[in-house]
Amino acid sequence: MSTFQEQLFGEQSFVQFTLDEAFIEGRPSLIIDNNVVVELWDNGVLCFHPQGGTLKNSILLSVGVHGNETAPIEIIDQLVTDILAGKVAVRQTLLIVIANPKAIKAGRREIDENMNRLFNGALTGKDEDSDERRRSRTLMDYSRDFFGMDAHKKIHYDLHTAIRGSVYKQFAVSPNAGGRAETGHQCLLLGQWGIEAILTTTQKSATFSAFTANTLGVTSFTLELGSAKPFGKNNITEFAAIVTGLREMIGGDVDLAAERKVAKRFIVAAEVSKKTEAFRLLFASDIVNFTPFNVGDVLATDKDYQYIVTKSGERILFPNENVAIGQRALVIVRPDENYTENTL
Numbered sequence: 001m002s003t004f005q006e007q008l009f010g011e012q013s014f015v016q017f018t019l020d021e022a023f024i025e026g027r028p029s030l031i032i033d034n035n036v037v038v039e040l041w042d043n044g045v046l047c048f049h050p051q052g053g054t055l056k057n058s059i060l061l062s063v064g065v066h067g068n069e070t071a072p073i074e075i076i077d078q079l080v081t082d083i084l085a086g087k088v089a090v091r092q093t094l095l096i097v098i099a100n101p102k103a104i105k106a107g108r109r110e111i112d113e114n115m116n117r118l119f120n121g122a123l124t125g126k127d128e129d130s131d132e133r134r135r136s137r138t139l140m141d142y143s144r145d146f147f148g149m150d151a152h153k154k155i156h157y158d159l160h161t162a163i164r165g166s167v168y169k170q171f172a173v174s175p176n177a178g179g180r181a182e183t184g185h186q187c188l189l190l191g192q193w194g195i196e197a198i199l200t201t202t203q204k205s206a207t208f209s210a211f212t213a214n215t216l217g218v219t220s221f222t223l224e225l226g227s228a229k230p231f232g233k234n235n236i237t238e239f240a241a242i243v244t245g246l247r248e249m250i251g252g253d254v255d256l257a258a259e260r261k262v263a264k265r266f267i268v269a270a271e272v273s274k275k276t277e278a279f280r281l282l283f284a285s286d287i288v289n290f291t292p293f294n295v296g297d298v299l300a301t302d303k304d305y306q307y308i309v310t311k312s313g314e315r316i317l318f319p320n321e322n323v324a325i326g327q328r329a330l331v332i333v334r335p336d337e338n339y340t341e342n343t344l
């Protein structure tokens with residue numbers, strides 16, 4: 001008898017099948033161990049739906065919004081293989097999304113444009129369409145369908161890796177409004193899973209996680225898990241803690257350890273946009289994320305403008321001098337003083 005994986009994807013893994021665009025219309029589905037319905041909603045969109053029992057959490061795991069960020073894609077491929085082989089029990093409703101298969105296949109961050117700026121309903125129907133825009137619209141629809149179902153908690157992790165290094169090797173960006181108990185609980189869990197820093201940002205943004213948080217009311221995070229490497233070159237042990245955490249969460253038994261690591265918490269101090277072609281960043285181009293600066297340091301200049309550090313503890317994030325005019329070129333963050341663990 002053929003295995004569940006063979007029934008869904010033939011001789012291939014989920015990711016191989018997705019990159020081959022072998023998907024057939026009509027939502028093929030089957031029932032695996034523990035009475036879990038598996039449904040292939042679209043190419044690279046796979047839903048696991050445990051039947052019966054109490055209300056489940058809905059968890060969206062997305063990877064490959066940027067096609068060259070391979071480690072999360074490998075992690076998810078292994079997870080699907082293990083679920084279908086009965087090695088991981090699915091006790092929550094789970095949607096797995098390979099976001100940008102064309103870019104992954106091409107080994108590129110993007111085909112036409114940065115997909116993580118396109119999760120915004122207002123971009124629909126524009127004349128200047130692109131592969132990324134079509135796919136982001138589809139993924140917004142599936143996210144709405146998925147999180148439209150009744151659930152106990154609604155959670156989204158969008159997994160990335162970065163080209164730039166970081167003082168905090170693994171960190172998260174939280175687009176969730178402050179003060180929600182579930183966000184606080186999730187931040188404790190992420191610390192336990194080895195995430196060293198969490199930036200809370202309520203600035204307007206069209207990332208995948210900001211869309212699910214702001215439009216669908218989900219507790220969402222962009223997770224930056226380390227450096228981007230080609231397929232096969234990732235050291236999966238670097239991701240062991242987060243993989244374990246995700247597996248436990250899917251399996252339904254998540255507990256906070258008594259002695260756990262706690263992530264440092266940051267907020268946005270300022271966002272610096274490029275206003276003219278005269279814009280310059282005044283530090284080395286290969287600087288790592290979360291590098292701290294001193295009061296009085298000048299970080300950026302533009303025509304009639306400069307950014308000077310005014311408070312101790314300010315650090316830089318996502319610097320990019322080469323963005324288009326009007327786009328964000330630098331984020332300045334500082335410790336969130338509401339969290340005492342920042343002072344430890």
Ligand SMILES: [Zn+2]
Nearest residue numbers: 066069160161
């Ligand atoms: Zn990315």
